């Protein structure tokens with residue numbers, strides 16, 4: 001229970017600290033209709049572009065270095081329904097990422113997960129490094145066959161930073 005309490009405290013801290021995010025305008029081209037569009041204010045990441053849409057609950061998993069110097073996902077075991085998503089939040093000790101253990105996942109599920117993992121991946125089923133504090137990496141579990149899938153953090157694999165997602 002102490003561990004959960006710590007995670008809740010960390011959540012409060014994140015909520016209080018997320019006003020200072022960088023807003024770097026990457027767009028260098030303009031269109032007639034876009035000129036007056038307000039800049040995006042939210043730090044919520046964009047929906048996945050190539051994968052299945054998020055139709056259910058968004059779950060939160062924090063990526064942390066805890067008070068004992070251990071690298072962990074909190075929670076490390078999470079159950080979702082197909083169509084839910086997990087927001088993986090870089091709370092402390094980063095960079096972190098989310099990499100699925102492909103050898104233990106059926107090929108069709110691998111393909112669906114691959115499509116649901118946005119960004120410039122480090123390799124097959126190996127999500128990009130999440131560098132910025134409080135940055136979020138979102139994975140949709142839309143279209144994912146029910147099952148139990150193991151994942152780990154590539155930089156901290158040898159430190160035991162690993163988790164399991166069960167899709168119902």
Ligand SMILES: [Cu+2]
Pocket residue numbers: 063071093094095096097153154155156161
């Ligand atoms: Cu890590």
